[in-house]
Amino acid sequence: MNAHALVRLSIVIPCFNEEEVLPETARRMGALLTDLRRRGEVTADSGVYFVDDGSGDRTWALIERLARSDLRFHGIKLSRNCGHQNALLAGLLDAPGDAVVSIDADLQDDPEAIRGMLAAHREGADVVYGVRRSRDKDTLFKRGTARAYYRLLAMFGVEVVPDHADYRLLSRRAVEALRDFGESNLFLRGIVPRLGFSSATVSYDRAVRFAGESKYPLRRMLAFAIQGVTSFSATPLRIITLLGLLVSVASFAGSGWVLWSRLVQGNAIPGWASTVLAIFLIGGMQLLALGVIGEYVGKIYMETKHRPRYLIDRLAVSEPVAPAASLPQSLNTTSLLPRKNRTL
Secondary structure, three states: OOOOOOEOEEEEEEEOOOOOOHHHHHHHHHHHHHHHHHOOOEOOOOEEEEEEOOOOOOHHHHHHHHHHHOOOEEEEEEOOOOOHHHHHHHHHHHOOOOEEEEOOOOOOOOOOHHHHHHHHHHOOOOEEEEEEOOOOOOOHHHHHHHHHHHHHHHHOOOOOOOOEEEEEEEEHHHHHHHOOOOOOOOOHHHHHHHHOOOEEEEEEOOOOOOOOOOOOOHHHHHHHHHHHHHOOOOHHHHHHHHHHHHHHHHHHHHHHHHHHHHHHOOOOOOOOHHHHHHHHHHHHHHHHHHHHHHHHHHHHHHHHHOOOOOEEEEEEEEEOOOOOOOOOOOOOEEEEEEOOOOEO
C-alpha cells in the first residue's frame, strides 16, 4: 500500500443500551477523525457507523441526533436484538471505506490505538489486531479463566489471538473475504484469523468502562466461550469417543474381576456401593456426552435453516439537502431509509 495514500476509514461501533456512554464515545471518535484528517492520514469522508442492536433505551434516538449534527456519523438500526457478533458483522459489511475498524462503545478499548492500526495497514497488513498489554485490571477469577480458555482453544486447534477481543482493523479485501463466511453461529475472533491475510498487532492498555453496565455477565461469557469451541473444533466429540472407549475397557475389566471373584474364588463382593457408583459414573458420562452431541446437533439445525443473521430496519445517514455550492456545510438532514428487505 502507498504510504502516502489517504485511507477512507470507517469505524464500526455495535451498541446495545449504550445511551449513557454514547455521547462521550461520539466525542472521542469525532476528535480522533478530526486529528487524523488534519494529519493527512484519512479522507474527509471517513466516518463512524453506530449499529443499534435492538436497544431498549434512547440509543437510537441519540444516534439519529448525532447523524443530524455531523456528516461523519451514521447509524444502522437492526430490527431486533441479534447479538453482539451479528451487530458487529452488520456494520462491517455495510460500512464503506478502504479500512474498517471495529470497536465497542464502552471505551474500554483505547481509540488512540487506531493510529497504530492505520500505520500497520499502510505497511501492508490486511488485518491489524488490537491486543491488550496486560490483564492487571481484571479480577483474579477473570484473569485465570481467560488464560485457561485460551489454552483450551489452543489445545482444541482453534486459532485465535490471545488477549484480543473484537478490536481490529480490516482492509477492504479482508472485509469482502469475510462476506463469504455464511455460518449463523458467528465467532469472529476465530473467523478472522482463518482469512489468512497478512496481519499485525497493536498493543494498548484497556481501561475500565466509561459508563453503563457490562453487556457480558458470566452467563453470556460462558455461552460465548462454548460458541468459540464448538464453532471451530470437533475435538470435544473425539474426547467423548475416547472417554467411551476408556469406560468400556474399565467396565469389561470390572466385569472380569467380578466373575473371577465369584467363579474362581467362590465369593462375591458384598454391598451395593460399587454397583451404585458404577451406575452414577456411566450415567453421568452418558448425559455429558449427550449434552455435547446435542450442542453440535443444535448448531447443525440452525445452519441448515439458512435464516438471515440479521435484518436492517433503517439507516440514519447524514446527507446534504442541496449541493455544497448552494448551501452551507452545516445544513444537513438525516435520511431514514427503510431496510426491511436488507438481510444477511
